[in-house]
Amino acid sequence: DTEVTQTPKHLVMGMTNKKSLKCEQHMGHRAMYWYKQKAKKPPELMFVYSYEKLSINESVPSRFSPECPNSSLLNLHLHALQPEDSALYLCASSQGLNRGYEQYFGPGTRLTVT
Amino acid sequence: RKEVEQDPGPFNVPEGATVAFNCTYSNSASQSFFWYRQDCRKEPKLLMSVYSSGNEDGRFTAQLNRASQYISLLIRDSKLSDSATYLCVVTTNYGGSQGNLIFGKGTKLSVKP
Numbered sequence: 001d002t003e004v005t006q007t008p009k010h011l012v013m014g015m016t017n018k019k020s021l022k023c024e025q026h027m028g029h030r031a032m033y034w035y036k037q038k039a040k041k042p043p044e045l046m047f048v049y050s051y052e053k054l055s056i057n058e059s060v061p062s063r064f065s066p067e068c069p070n071s072s073l074l075n076l077h078l079h080a081l082q083p084e085d086s087a088l089y090l091c092a093s094s095q096g097l098n099r100g101y102e103q104y105f106g107p108g109t110r111l112t113v114t
Numbered sequence: 115r116k117e118v119e120q121d122p123g124p125f126n127v128p129e130g131a132t133v134a135f136n137c138t139y140s141n142s143a144s145q146s147f148f149w150y151r152q153d154c155r156k157e158p159k160l161l162m163s164v165y166s167s168g169n170e171d172g173r174f175t176a177q178l179n180r181a182s183q184y185i186s187l188l189i190r191d192s193k194l195s196d197s198a199t200y201l202c203v204v205t206t207n208y209g210g211s212q213g214n215l216i217f218g219k220g221t222k223l224s225v226k227p
Contacts, residue, residue, distance in 0.1 A: 042201060042217035043158065056214070090157055100146045100205075103215060105157040 004106035006091050012112045015081060021109045023074040023091030031097050032074040034066060035090040043090055049074060050097050081113045117141060120202050120218035128226055131192045135221045137185045137202030146205040147178055149187050151198040158201055192225045
């Protein structure tokens with residue numbers, strides 16, 4: 001089973017709202033990722049967690065705040081977003097950070113900021 | 115030079131055709147290579163890893179040429195359901211961390227009846 005789940009599937013929020021995206025995997029993977037994807041562009045890496053510790057932050061604005069409560073869960077807390085933050089937010093996981101490990105993506109949360 | 119380059123297409127082919135995509139990468143230290151497919155408004159799905167010896171999975175064959183730094187994907191007997199964007203993906207070290215995926219911009223394939 002290579003399933004990564006994400007909730008919600010769609011989210012519309014105002015610029016003053018606070019919301020959270022959730023991601024879960026039960027494959028025993030120890031690395032988890034957040035990506036942002038705009039239309040007709042490839043995914044862009046935002047954050048990487050390895051063994052529940054933040055490993056990489058790709059200079060993401062502080063209005064995006066990741067959290068890894070345990071090895072199966074990854075959250076992305078959103079606050080004071082801008083309309084240009086509207087995108088598909090993808091979560092992925094892999095066995096580890098070793099370069100040979102394949103990443104498996106969740107279905108994504110389609111975010112619209114109004 | 116972009117890290118991973120692909121012809122954006124679109125490739126419009128009839129059912130049953132054979133189609134090939136190429137991808138080049140700039141970092142000679144790149145270690146792992148993958149093809150993902152992405153349907154419109156869906157997540158990328160891993161199609162296959164690419165090994166130096168080449169590998170085949172049914173109608174799909176992937177090849178890696180390290181000397182020329184290119185990767186290819188061959189699809190035989192195209193089906194309507196193969197219509198998607200195919201993403202060439204490479205992993206490389208940077209920032210002291212390993213395993214981060216570098217995506218090409220994708221090649222769009224449209225298979226017509």
